Amino acid sequence: MEIWINPACSKCRSAISLLDAEGAEYTVRRYLEDVPSKDEIREVLDRLGLEPWDITRTQEAAAKELGLKEWARDDSSRDRWITALAEHPKLIQRPIITADDGSAVVGRSEDAVRDALARK
16 A cells, blocks of 8 residues: 655644554655656546545645636546646645555545555
């Protein structure tokens, strides 16, 4: 499994602590430094079963500068959102855990992290 984190994020640190406590094997991806490509974002969205606007941090300064709250949330706008996430990775909700079974979760709660652990 892989976990996309921002080390400054308390939710990310909590998720890693839980993974460690459970003895999970995982790879850390510091996605602000190792920025996911548009294709990687598409793949994670497919694994999550979500749309790009569902994992966008709309309160970030970059989101406000881009006016994301006003953007359409439909199929024709999907690529625009994915491009914004790739160009401004700080907008990506975190942590995202990709499980070995091909699924993924946004691990913002202990329950979500445990869900990822159960999907090994």
